[in-house]
Amino acid sequence: MSAANSATRGASKPASTREKPANKAEAVADWADGRLGIYSLAKANLRKIFPDHWSFMLGEICLYTFIIIILTGVYLTLFFNPSMGEVVYHGSYAPLNGIRMSEAYASTMDISFDVRGGLLIRQIHHWAAIVFVAAMLVHMMRVFFTGAFRKPREVNWIFGFLLLFLGMFDGFMGYSLPDDLLSGTGVRFMEGAVLAVPLVGTYLQFFLFGGQFPGTEIIPRFFTIHILLIPGVMVGLLVAHLILVFYHKHTQWAGPGKTEKNVVGMPLMPVYMAKAGGFFFLVFGIISAMAAIATVNPIWAYGPYRPDQVSTDAQPDWYMGFSEGLIRIMPGWEIRAWGHTLNMGVFVPLMVFPLVLAVIAVYPFIESWVSGDKREHHILDRPRNAPVRTGLGAAWISLYLVLLIGGGNDLIATHLHLSINDITYFVRVAFFVLPVITFVITKRWCLGLQRRDREKVLHGRETGVIKRLPHGEFVEIHAQLPQDKLHKLTAHEQPLPMELPAEVDENGVAAKTGVLTKTRAKLSRGFYGEGSQIAKPTAEEHHEITSGHGHH
């Protein structure tokens, strides 16, 4: 009895010794803290430091356009009817009156012409998707060229790569949903690609389409994948991506006061919150304005899909352009034997497409293997200080662009009055040659910039002031750089290439060197050897030049 009493009394008294909250807001926060532990969470994060650099906005654009896509996508699902059932159109758009079309196409027409604001949301959705993929690509370039993918961020690089890959595919599916003449052509292309898979291609095609092309299943199935499966996976990856960004903290450029062990910037609350939060509205506002003034995917101009009709300059969205390029430039090789056909003309591009992307996905692992570097990196590389990496990135972009030319060969031919065959032949050659040329030029360019940095550190900057020396010679006065600039220009590391282990060990026994080790040494020489970096000035060299007399 008394025990029970004391227990009740104990419960009625507050267990914590915390002071009374000063106001309502604090009371609410206290309530939440008792259940969710928000104070401990906020302690580390409320004033978390974010470095400031314009290029960090690229990732933000990705995040914000993704949010815009989800918001507008939910709206569109309220009106869109993902069905291939056929109807005869009687709507506001007179030119298509009385035409047979799928319900998917008809409902897209209704969204565009009868739902107030529907066209706007459709346009925002499509524009945001285009900007999303573009921003992911540019964001990825930023991370690549600055070496931000290095330890501890390799996993996040993979997450980002998967987001790009999924984003491209979801874009393709979304583009296919309205079932207009252009998107149906894209789906037909996909059917041909699936059919080209050896051994199981026809089975895959029949299971995917629920029978022969086009059947009645593909749009509803794409719809589910487009709005549920892929976005679901992407949200998961995105959250993981952001958690890791938060956990690793941002990278930063070398500069006064910035080291591998700190991060310099402004606190989350209030500056970063206002800037990043405000930036969401800027992005949303600009995309809304774009949707108001620039029409994208006018499906009413294409008409509904019919497998025996096609419009000229059939084009995918730009981010699929490089796969389109691959398919257009590939010679039509077919191997026929033992009653079977291997369609190399389609199958090879189908395999090269993910390969072009995957090479860039595994790059962080290649580089760390070559350098043997197991340390964490938080200070960014200036692209010029990693000439081989920069060259490889530029080569990859040139490959991407040349394939984009291949994918748009018809447009280029008509706009520039060129022969479409010549463009295709050019792209076939350029596919192999251009990346090599780009690599060589970029690397040399980087080395030139390194030389200029070296010159600047040792001799200072040009002032533009010409002085005449007593013996008549004219010289330009160079001004010493201030220490923060000197530090910035010399802060980067210059790893030495790996050397092969000695042929014989200390006991004179021949040591075996594996092929792998040899390759690694060779690659390492390519990355960090004499031809790949300009030795940066040492303090001694600097002293010698600046303390000497007779110098200008």
Add this chain to the structure above:
Amino acid sequence: MSEDKLPESHGSAGQHEVATHGDPFADPGLPAHEPRRTDIDERAAKRAERQVSLMFVVSMLATVGFIASYVAIDADKIVYIFPLGHVSALNFALGLTLGVALFCIGAGAVHWARTLMSDHELPAERHPIEADDEVRADVIEQFKTGAAESGFGRRKMIRNTLIGSMALVPLSGVVLLRDLGPLPEDKLQHTGWDLATPEHPLPLVNMNTNKPMKAEDIVVGSLTFAKPEGLEEDDEFFQQQIAKDALMLVRIAPENIKDKDSAELGFEGILAYSKICTHVGCPISLYEQQTHHALCPCHQSTFDLADGARVIFGPAGHPLPQLKITTNEEGFLVATGDFAEPVGPSFWERS
């Protein structure tokens, strides 16, 4: 492996922390904070405050404008706006007002952050991601204890059967996908033209006029599209059928036909080819009269219709299949059988 090649260990360059006296490249440390105009001039600060508020007010007005446009403008109203041309008035008004409403919130917030919030840069320490050795040893110890308690390593039979069952169970998911579609069987080998036999030929119907065609209707140099008689647009499987049956009729002066076999399959220079490209299945629609070349607009495969529809450019792997045609007693063009080989993109089972 080549750890010793990294700058830190061979000591040529790691200037980050070493601020040796007299080192011209040493890190001078964080620069002193420089106040902005708004930090020292109260009038500038007030002006910035008004600018921020103005942007938020513009946003409010734009939202009101958005709602007003939604109510007032008809969805089908088209207006001419230079340089955009004819555009939907509602789309234009809604998009711009929404754009301004959102943009001004963002611009206001960013301006506020840049002019009035503190711009003191602060350093925060990083901590290595890796745990220290003590934690590592502790976790590994705990894991080993757990593993030992489970007996996973000791009881090999359980372990192996578990691995086996886990490896097999996903198969159920794969098997369940079987009913997504029917089996291909030989469906891709045939088209709707296989209803035609020499005894019961199937008339060719003009795609546009929906009428049977006489040989004399087709002039030399023309390209006509046709479908089998009986296939109507409102048929249940029209889309699926037309994706294979679509026919392209071309008439070439007999002396210009290079391929003799091809000429024999036709009727007095009228040749009937599948309209579906053998690359990935786009309909071929561009024809050049003088050269007898047909081009697929999707990937530019080019076929020489005078030479058995041989591929002369582009990614297609084999010629367009040709349909044998003749005329019946009333003079209408008819087919007497199916294509000799499957139409459309090639596939593994295609011989």
